[in-house]
Amino acid sequence: MARPRFEVRAQTGFTVMAVLTFGLLYLPIMTLVVYAFNDNDSIAIWKGFSLRWFRSAWNNQLVVEASIRSFQIAAAAAVLATVAATMAALATTRVTRPYRGLTFKYAFINQPLMVPEIVTAVALLIFFSRIKMWTGYTGLGYLIVAHTAFCIPFAYLPIRARLESMDLSLETAAADLYATPWNTFRRVTLPLLWPGILAGLMLAFVISLDDVVITEFVKSGGQDTLPTYMLGQFRRIVTPEINAISTVFLLLSIAIVTIFFFVSRKRA
Amino acid sequence: MATAGEIAEKAGREDVRRRWLLSTPALAIIFFAGIGPLFIVLVYSFLAPGSYGDVKWQFSTDAWVGVVLQRDIFDGTISIADAHLQIFLRSVTLSLATTVLTLIFGFPTAYFIATRPENRRDIWLFLITIPFWTNLLIRTFAMMEVLRNEGLVNGLLRFLHIIDQPIQFMYTDFAVLVGMVYVFLPLMVLPLFASMEKLDFRLVEAGYDLYATRFQVLRRVIIPLVKPGIIAGSILVFIPSLGAYVTPRVMGGGTNLMIGNLIELQFGQGRNWPLGAALSMTLMAIVMIALLFYVRNAGRNQGSGHG
Numbered sequence: 001m002a003r004p005r006f007e008v009r010a011q012t013g014f015t016v017m018a019v020l021t022f023g024l025l026y027l028p029i030m031t032l033v034v035y036a037f038n039d040n041d042s043i044a045i046w047k048g049f050s051l052r053w054f055r056s057a058w059n060n061q062l063v064v065e066a067s068i069r070s071f072q073i074a075a076a077a078a079v080l081a082t083v084a085a086t087m088a089a090l091a092t093t094r095v096t097r098p099y100r101g102l103t104f105k106y107a108f109i110n111q112p113l114m115v116p117e118i119v120t121a122v123a124l125l126i127f128f129s130r131i132k133m134w135t136g137y138t139g140l141g142y143l144i145v146a147h148t149a150f151c152i153p154f155a156y157l158p159i160r161a162r163l164e165s166m167d168l169s170l171e172t173a174a175a176d177l178y179a180t181p182w183n184t185f186r187r188v189t190l191p192l193l194w195p196g197i198l199a200g201l202m203l204a205f206v207i208s209l210d211d212v213v214i215t216e217f218v219k220s221g222g223q224d225t226l227p228t229y230m231l232g233q234f235r236r237i238v239t240p241e242i243n244a245i246s247t248v249f250l251l252l253s254i255a256i257v258t259i260f261f262f263v264s265r266k267r268a
Numbered sequence: 269m270a271t272a273g274e275i276a277e278k279a280g281r282e283d284v285r286r287r288w289l290l291s292t293p294a295l296a297i298i299f300f301a302g303i304g305p306l307f308i309v310l311v312y313s314f315l316a317p318g319s320y321g322d323v324k325w326q327f328s329t330d331a332w333v334g335v336v337l338q339r340d341i342f343d344g345t346i347s348i349a350d351a352h353l354q355i356f357l358r359s360v361t362l363s364l365a366t367t368v369l370t371l372i373f374g375f376p377t378a379y380f381i382a383t384r385p386e387n388r389r390d391i392w393l394f395l396i397t398i399p400f401w402t403n404l405l406i407r408t409f410a411m412m413e414v415l416r417n418e419g420l421v422n423g424l425l426r427f428l429h430i431i432d433q434p435i436q437f438m439y440t441d442f443a444v445l446v447g448m449v450y451v452f453l454p455l456m457v458l459p460l461f462a463s464m465e466k467l468d469f470r471l472v473e474a475g476y477d478l479y480a481t482r483f484q485v486l487r488r489v490i491i492p493l494v495k496p497g498i499i500a501g502s503i504l505v506f507i508p509s510l511g512a513y514v515t516p517r518v519m520g521g522g523t524n525l526m527i528g529n530l531i532e533l534q535f536g537q538g539r540n541w542p543l544g545a546a547l548s549m550t551l552m553a554i555v556m557i558a559l560l561f562y563v564r565n566a567g568r569n570q571g572s573g574h575g
Binding site: 011013014015016017018019020021022024025026027028029031032035045080081083084085087088090091092095096097099101105108109111112114115116117118119120121122123124125126127129145146148149150152156206209210212213217227230231234242243246249250253254256257261 | 280283284286287288289290291293294295297298299300301302303304305306308309312322372373374376377379380381383390394395396397398399401402403404405406407409410411413414418419420450453454482507508510511513514517518527528531532535541544545548549551552555556559
């Protein structure tokens with residue numbers, strides 16, 4: 001009894017489900033973007049095409065300030081996290097002789113990924129409110145430190161992956177040719193590692209930019225970032241201004257992801 | 269004169285010292301703003317609540333008792349804290365449901381991507397990655413647009429004259445579930461794809477040629493081979509679902525709480541920091557158990573790979 005050949009690629013049931021999934025994944029985002037152009041005071045009913053909500057967001061002092069703050073924090077945290085993660089990656093990869101404490105380091109670096117965000121948020125709220133009381137300092141420093149901590153594992157991943165694909169022979173050769181360790185690092189390791197560092201930096205930046213929960217708990221009064229500002233708006237009547245902000249935010253994320261995608265693809 | 273062995277030994281020690289020095293900044297930052305504060309939470313869970321938030325420095329196990337029990341403020345009788353248990357139960361149920369649903373949608377999707385020609389796989393993968401890196405709040409808000417009374421679903425149903433009055437989807441457990449499935453789906457697809465990509469599809473064909481039915485091929489060949497991906501994806505979805513805060517807050521509208529919202533309440537209106545601390549530690553313990561389960565299973569799968 002002959003049966004038709006099994007076509008791995010043409011499993012209709014799976015294909016239908018997959019196409020449905022992609023549809024469901026993009027439908028809400030598309031709706032959100034379309035309604036950003038709605039010429040109506042409420043997000044409910046479509047009235048016509050307009051750019052007024054983009055203008056309105058642009059002229060909203062709170063939105064502008066929150067955006068600037070988001071960028072400041074994300075830039076500072078991404079740079080700090082990437083520097084720390086690069087050093088940590090150099091320390092934990094290409095180990096010729098495994099040493100005690102290596103597993104401990106892995107666990108430590110990945111800790112922010114394992115503890116639920118809300119728990120870290122609460123812990124930092126308690127800890128930082130004490131420090132705020134003792135020192136009187138209420139600046140952006142707290143948010144930057146908190147963001148740096150949870151960005152480190154994200155920055156670490158691509159840098160470590162890149163390092164592990166590089167063998168030590170070039171560095172050994174440089175050392176044999178009397179290069180100092182610093183020169184070896186600067187002239188050999190760093191240029192080779194650069195794509196990994198760039199990818200780590202971008203991941204950290206996006207992760208920091210997206211954070212809601214930890215920021216919501218750590219921020220002092222008047223320190224809203226764009227996501228916490230938006231979260232606050234959901235308590236009120238939502239206007240298409242939120243759609244407009246989301247759309248711009250979305251485009252930014254897509255731009256960063258696209259760059260990241262091509263940077264990491266070149267590697268492979 | 270030092271022997272070669274001694275020199276190598278010394279160089280090795282030097283290397284280890286240099287490696288510790290290099291990792292210090294990362295470890296210090298994570299200790300300061302990650303691990304260290306968790307110990308403070310642990311300490312706080314054994315203190316008494318202050319009148320206006322914060323704590324009184326006296327030892328008390330009330331907070332831990334309060335996680336599961338409650339004392340009646342009038343007659344002092346003790347009973348099970350129904351409200352807390354209900355929220356715990358809802359969190360676990362919704363998280364499990366989220367995991368199962370993301371698996372149902374994610375599995376065929378990962379299969380579909382893995383079976384595309386190699387040069388097109390990246391494009392499909394890219395389409396999964398975009399929502400993954402899009403702000404979670406924005407994605408939750410997008411789902412709200414679809415489900416609200418004047419939203420896409422109700423609009424469509426009314427246009428088709430299936431309903432006259434909008435169905436109240438928002439601010440229900442259903443809305444929270446849909447929101448969580450939506451935001452956590454990429455977390456399921458990515459590890460599943462990673463497993464599926466390595467799957468040798470000739471085995472699938474071989475199974476079919478040997479007169480296995482489609483279902484048997486799925487159950488006996490594909491699922492066992494991609495099991496590490498299924499477990500990794502399930503853990504990656506289950507853990508953030510359990511600790512979810514934003515999605516239940518936005519989709520549940522303050523009434524359909526999950527553990528994350530219950531914790532927040534203790535630091536806001538509830539003003540019971542020790543109880544909030546004890547609830548946080550409870551949540552962390554559940555997550556750690558789930559992680560241990562994962563590590564044990566992952567270890568076993570790797571072991572059986574050789575057998």
